Amino acid sequence: MTSRAQLSQERSRQRREALLNAALDLFVEGGSRAVTHRAVAAAAGLPAATTTYYFATIDELLREALQHHIQGWLATMARLADVDVQGLVGFITKDTSVEFAAGIFAQRPATTATRELAVILGAARDPQLREAAVTALTTATDVLVKLLVSAGIPDPSGLAEDMVSVVAGVALRRSAGVNIEAEEAVKVVRALRALVIGHLIDDEAGTQMLEDLRQQVLSGRSDESP
Template sequence: MAPRAQLSQERSRQRREALLEAAVDLFVEGGSRAVTHRAVAAAAGLPAATTTYYFATIDELLREALNHHIERWLETVGKLADVDVAGLMSLITRDTSVQFASTVLAKRTPANSTRELAVILGAARDPQLREAAVRALTTGQHLLEDFLHKAGIADAEGLAEDLVALIAGVALRRSAGVNPEEEEPAKVVRALRNLVIGHLLEDETGTRMLEELRDRTLSGRSDASP
């Protein structure tokens, strides 16, 4: 049987954890104005005075909550570092790519996207938390870079950077409900395909294609002119 002191410490840890989670939930739902001592305690199912016992100010509570959430997210991302790249790549074919994307998006719901975006944006606006927000983004980028390098992509760093921007854009689109969820997998696969193909092209080839597109566009405008 655990000593009484250990039980008390565990109960204290659980209460503090509950307050941090509640603060993040309120922040995601209503922004920083929704995060008050009373609201956080109520959302955590704890007495109103509990928040001031653990946190001197509401700003301290919110900062700790956002930072705590980012740190937990980074721990989750870190576990993906040892993924079997060859095994994962073997699952992605022309016929299964959309289904594969559907499986991934099903595990990362729009609610998840909204939560992560809100936390990272909230941290980025706070000078004391901006470093944590940057770390969250760059950690994901470095993980993608390592994955792409193992997959044989030449410009792994550049593609990883662009993929982070694409992922953030998709998360924002899903959060806003721009498209029906059943349409998202195919749209994501299309975007990924175009992005990867663009990186696989040599700079000179890609530039030449853009110049040809420019010339066709200008020519079309010229033909349409009176």
């Protein structure tokens, strides 16, 4: 049978969790200025004095809310490291890869992308939370490295870093609503395929291709000269 003390502890935990989630929602919607004791308590559906009971200052509340969210995001990334790489290998074929990307977008809508960006950028601006933001991004890279190794991609570290950059850029585009989701799925596949293909071409071949392109450009300019 659950004791009265245990019930009290669980209620306290739930209230604290509600305050952290409310603070994060307000931060995403309006930045740090929107996060006040009164606003957080109201958003959490709790008495106004509740926030000061659990958190000495609004800065402490906001920092813990961001930290709490990033820790949850890291746990999600850790679970992704155990998924089957079939979807990743699907990027080798165009049609299945677009379907795979569209499926991910359906599970993680644009609102989720907006939230993640706001949280990581907010943490990056705070000297006391910057390390957490760095950890979030490097953990995402580490997860991709493991997936790329499983997919048979050699020396994947640099490729994983580049892929994280593309994913972050796609999240920004989705937040702004630049493209409809179906178009965005096609564009992200195009970008990631280009990265993988570029990674698989050895340095000598890649350098030669760039030199050939440079010569074509210079030759075209020369032909246009009087």
